[in-house]
Amino acid sequence: MSETLIIKSLVDTLQIGSLYTLMALGITLTFSVLKLPNFAHAEYITVGAYTALIVSMFMTSSLPIVLAISFVVSALVALLSHYLVFRPMERDTSMYTLLLASFAVGLIIRYILFLMADSFELFDKRIRVPLEIVYRSDNLILTNIFVWVVPISILIVILLSLLLNYTSLGREMRALAINYQLAQIIGIHVERVKQLTWIIVGGLAGVAGALWGIQTSVNPLMGWFAILSVFAAAILGGLSSFTGTILGAYVVAFSENTIMQILHHYIGLDFTFKPAIPFMIIVLVLLFRPQGFTDFFKGFRKLQR
Numbered sequence: 385m386s387e388t389l390i391i392k393s394l395v396d397t398l399q400i401g402s403l404y405t406l407m408a409l410g411i412t413l414t415f416s417v418l419k420l421p422n423f424a425h426a427e428y429i430t431v432g433a434y435t436a437l438i439v440s441m442f443m444t445s446s447l448p449i450v451l452a453i454s455f456v457v458s459a460l461v462a463l464l465s466h467y468l469v470f471r472p473m474e475r476d477t478s479m480y481t482l483l484l485a486s487f488a489v490g491l492i493i494r495y496i497l498f499l500m501a502d503s504f505e506l507f508d509k510r511i512r513v514p515l516e517i518v519y520r521s522d523n524l525i526l527t528n529i530f531v532w533v534v535p536i537s538i539l540i541v542i543l544l545s546l547l548l549n550y551t552s553l554g555r556e557m558r559a560l561a562i563n564y565q566l567a568q569i570i571g572i573h574v575e576r577v578k579q580l581t582w583i584i585v586g587g588l589a590g591v592a593g594a595l596w597g598i599q600t601s602v603n604p605l606m607g608w609f610a611i612l613s614v615f616a617a618a619i620l621g622g623l624s625s626f627t628g629t630i631l632g633a634y635v636v637a638f639s640e641n642t643i644m645q646i647l648h649h650y651i652g653l654d655f656t657f658k659p660a661i662p663f664m665i666i667v668l669v670l671l672f673r674p675q676g677f678t679d680f681f682k683g684f685r686k687l688q689r
Contacts, residue, residue, distance in 0.1 A: 388523045389649070393642040399530050399599070401637030402537035406592035407610065408617035408629045409544060410585040415623045416561040417581045419479065422486045424465060425589055425614070427493035429607035432458040432590030433511070433597035434497060440512035447513055447532060454594040455587040462586025463579060465489050471578075490608075497604040508601045511594065529599045536595065540588065541630060548626070553580060561624075609659075613640065616662040619669050620676045628677035636665060 407429060414422045432454040439453050469489050473482060501507050519526040548554035556577045559567045568574055593607060600606070613636050620632025639661050647653040669676060 389645055390642070391523050393645040395524065395526070395530065396641040397634065397637045399533050400641065401634035402534050403592055403596050404610075404614055404617050404633035404637055405630050406537055406540060406588050406595070407614040408621070408633050409541070409626060410588045410592075411614055411618040412621055412623055412626060412629045413557075413581060413588075414585050415618070417557050418470075418578060419564070420470065420482050420486065421479070421623075422585075423483070423611065424486045424490035424493065425585070426607035426611035427490045427497070428458045428462050428586050428589035429593035429596065429610060430497055430602075430604060431461050431493065431607075432593030433602045433606055434500070434506070434593075434604075435590065436511045436594035436597055437506065437509055437602045441509075445513050450511070450513065451536070451591050451594050454590040456590075458590025458593065459583040459586035461493065462582045462589070465493075466578065466582045494604055494608065501604050506602070508603050510601050511597045513598050529595075533595050533599070536591070540591065544584070544588075545626070547584075553577070557581060612659070612662040612666075613637075616665040616669075619666055622674075622676035625677060631677055636662060639665065 407425070410428070411422065411425055414420050414425065435454045435457040436450045439450050443453075444450070469485055470482065473485055514528070516528045517525060518528050518531055548557060556567070556572050557580075559570070559572055560574065560577055564574075589607075596606065596610065614633075617632035617636045618629050620635060621628030621630070640658055644653070644655065644658050644661065648655060
């Protein structure tokens with residue numbers, strides 16, 4: 385196997401893993417704080433991508449503005465789904481019912497996007513942000529997409545970490561995640577925390593969708609095609625550990641790119657088997673280590689002390 389293929393697959397791992405991180409952190413946040421495994425998260429990603437596409441076509445190709453508007457629109461869609469569906473159902477409703485409701489919300493949003501895309505011919509369109517080569521060598525070509533995606537993902541992860549660990553909102557979110565009833569008893573405004581959580585979750589998905597759409601193309605199923613990989617990353621994090629989720633995102637991306645490239649080269653495994661990798665990761669984790677990387681990081685922190 386050539387050095388060029390290895391280097392390219394590792395760069396793809398870093399770039400795609402960063403995008404999976406943004407998407408999977410929203411899944412983990414939703415499950416930890418709101419106790420909801422939300423499959424409609426896929427459509428928040430797609431909404432962010434379509435928002436970025438429309439903004440780049442009719443307003444501006446400036447990346448900061450495109451990402452900011454994608455954040456706002458996806459956050460509003462997530463908040464609206466909370467008000468219209470999840471909030472009315474949360475009393476005396478099991479997690480399984482909420483899970484089915486999230487599928488329904490996702491389907492509704494997806495087919496609204498299909499109608500819009502069909503009416504305005506917005507299938508498989510690329511977001512109109514300038515694409516430039518920033519580095520070229522015999523083994524590697526890097527575009528400005530890589531320069532955008534990786535630092536933006538790292539910055540957002542740092543900001544989210546600071547929010548959760550050093551702000552009153554972060555402490556309230558963690559209290560809600562640990563014990564919902566106790567959080568109510570000690571006077572935390574639970575509904576306000578939920579609203580802000582939905583805004584953060586939707587916004588992160590929107591930014592991830594915009595960045596994902598820049599490097600590929602936008603269609604109504606793009607979020608759904610990514611959601612299995614995203615859930616695999618979140619499950620590797622135990623659906624509760626943000627550090628584990630970040631590591632899980634890069635493990636999934638490494639499996640889908642570098643390991644897939646090695647298997648293709650040495651045993652001839654076709655790339656059409658790539659979508660099966662997230663399924664395999666989910667099944668193996670649930671069978672042999674349902675807590676994911678959660679205990680590993682707890683043990684690591686104890687060693688540090």
